[in-house]
Amino acid sequence: MRLIILGIESSCDESAASICKDGKILSNVVSSQKVHNNYGGVVPEIASREHDRLLNHLVVKSINEANISLNNIEGIGVTKGPGLAGALLTGVSFAKGFSQSINVPIIGINHLEAHIYANFLAYPKLEYPLVCLLVSGGHTQIWYIKNIFDYELLGDTRDDAAGEAFDKGSRILGLGYPGGPVIEKIANKGNSDAINFPRALMEKDNLEFSFSGLKTSLLYLVKKEQLFDVEDIVASYQKAILDVLVTKLLRAINIKKVNTCIIAGGVAANKCLRRMVNDKLNNRINVYYPDINLCTDNAAMIAFLAEIYLMKGIRSSIDFEVVPNLKLK
Template structure:
């Protein structure tokens, strides 16, 4: 089945085509315009999606040597995310669905991330633990089977990606903050400043990063350290929290396989520390860590094949929500 996937939950405009569980063409356009504002401006993001979607869809179809008439279904991210951005993608997808008379499937953004590793690692055998780390979410999931998930823990305040972004702003770095802090941290001493690791030993699988951000602000205001040392130590504290909670959940549930997905999974220091564990840790390719339409199209086809797709145009966007 040939499925078109559309992803517009935040500031990446993604379109992909999946055929028989294989991604045959995809393209993701990152909206660099937000850098000058130090973060995503929702109104601008939605307008950029509306501008880019037609041309990106044409490109993806051309690259796969297909026409609109070859499409058999559409999968589109319906939430959680920025409402304006989501509505841009949904409206575009519904127009194609109605124009071609083909089914449309709403896809939960978090569930798409949870299943993104299957695109490359088809032989993955659940159960496994999934650490989902992004700008908007920091969660640990038990994946029992296809479409069967249990939330084990999540952030009680800020997501780790948000901690990176706001931390970068405090350090005078550009947006997005994760890559900027990582770059600066390579020049610094990660052990010089003992930043707190909030609730790392509280017996839960939850996270908290707001107190860590406050410690960073206080540290920078004192002006006692080089910014590279501050960045390295701050990054190390965030990474320690993520690694510690993932390890604890895997140990407690006696599960040896962990999947790490979401934009923060691209962080090389996080990958280094996770690979030091006596566990099997799997990372999707970098292109599948950030928001992309490949995982949307892929999950849409899986849902259709397993008769679990909610087909129909009577759905709307939602800014918050769990995997359903």
């Protein structure tokens, strides 16, 4: 017997609720907090207030869209970390109150793990072992996943994540927030070979990442006011980020000799990244990406992972705490 699960996501600037049953999405409602665009980035206090304002409405909407009643919900999954402390606390507090009011179990979910399992939500027949490139606003990691919940970290970022590199690059160029979609759109019009931006830690067998030097290089270029078209700057900047991601992913695949790899996290929505991975691998192994709406922050991946845990009899006590710097182990 499978469960009907309510998922709640509030780790950053997306407020979201979803209903999943038997590994299938019945509803998936997301509200992106566009108010942060005015500030060039996420303002934590505003994010918390927006979650508080939106969550009840989103939960009601997700229940209605799933065509179920409150009494049908059999468990709740909510993001407990990593993320912004206040934003996480808003979501977890709401979820705890909701679980007690309808008397169902609750489980705190690792946001990073949920991004990984978004691929299993999209592709139920995925098989282990596999390599995962996890690329989001706050994390850039390569994982070897031998079996369910059996993770080995192969590479991590020493400073900025790829998503941060996109956001900071966009801010330096005055292009707005969030940076990823803006840069991807403008990059399509430019020459990606116009500027040779640095690629860090590219020596053989190194699977770690560093994007702070790339950001600094862009800043120096802008300050020197050299005559480059903004489209060429953006295209070259994006290519530098993606070159590193793809190179490290291919190394990990070769080291672990797997037949399957998955891409997860918000940056996985980047179409140029997908093309580069497909071109480099050239059908040598199976590559999977979630649908775009499952790459960015959402509650369906939270509900799906919560269902897996709850089916195994794993739940959280009602007094569990948020963990803003939560790791995946």
